[in-house]
Amino acid sequence: MSSKAQKFSVGKTQTFSCSYLSEEMEQLLVIQEQGLDPSLFEQLLSLGFRRSGSTIYRPDCPHCNACLPIRIPVNHFKPSKRQKRTLNNNKDVNWTIVDHHTEQHYALYERYINERHRDGGMYPPSPEQYHNFISSTWLSPMLIELTLDDKLIGVAVTDILPNSFSAIYSFFEPDEHKRSLGSFLILLQCRIAKMMQKEFLYLGYQIDKSRKMAYKRDYNPHQILTSSGWNPPIPSDKDPTLPPL
Structure with missing residues (x-):
């Protein structure tokens, strides 16, 4: 239809x-x-x-x-010095795209929620809660797996749309906090979106007053949805350069 x-x-x-x-x-x-x-x-x-x-x-x-709805115009995105360090620190991490959930995915999600988000709305986790949150009856998301020495250490759940990606949720190994895997997964989604010729990566909502949600402004340039539309306007000069992953 x-x-x-x-x-x-x-x-x-x-x-x-x-x-x-x-x-x-x-x-x-x-x-x-x-x-x-x-x-x-x-x-x-x-x-x-x-x-x-x-x-x-x-x-x-x-x-x-x-x-505040926030999105990244991926063709114009330029990683900061800190984000470049994150990319460099994860050169030994392999990534793969899959289209189905596994028991390993849920086990990692459960550990992540239990250790990082016990004060959030997704605690306590359960297989039913995970499925109801991640899955959809009308759209099958892409799953980006991160592995290190054949061990699953991260997953990004991403919707693929005609002109954009929508980042649904990411979860990762709590013990690998020094790798900044949450940031790495956003950088990786930017890279894959560009490879697939998408224009935007939607990151959900930026909440400046929330410590957990304020990080999204670190990805530049970005656009915020206001009463006058998405601002600031997309730059006219494209710089497609992204460091290799």
Whole structure:
């Protein structure tokens, strides 16, 4: 079904405690659609929506607008000195693209949530919670695996859309914190998006007041969705240079 013909309904949740800003109450616009067209989903991404499982949502909080949709125009992205060090420090890490979940993926996810996010909304983890969060009935994500000495140390779950990637979630080996694997996976998604001739990597929401979510502004240039559209405008002069991974 083409995106022009497709219809869907938008609902609104009740208010509930915000997972990122403890003093705020959260409310979401939600779309629950079992057969969404990827092109239409990409249009919704450009309007600030995100995917969790098969549900599409966007914050619509009564007294807060801290969640700012953010994306990277991958053809213009230039890694910082710190990000270049991250790339260099992970030259011994192998990456592979797969299209199916494994028991190893969940075991790593469980360990990651238990050790890094016990105070978050995804704790405690379970196989059902993992599947409902990562999987979708209408879109199969790409899974980027990181391995070191044949051991799985990281996974990025990424939606592939006609003109963009959407980073759903990444999880990695907590004991390898010195490698900055979360940053490495974003850099890797930028690289693969460019290889696949995509224009944007959507990173979800930037929340300046949240320590856990403020890192996304470190990837430059980036664009923030405002009332006047995505700003700043994409630079006119492209610099396609990226260091090798």
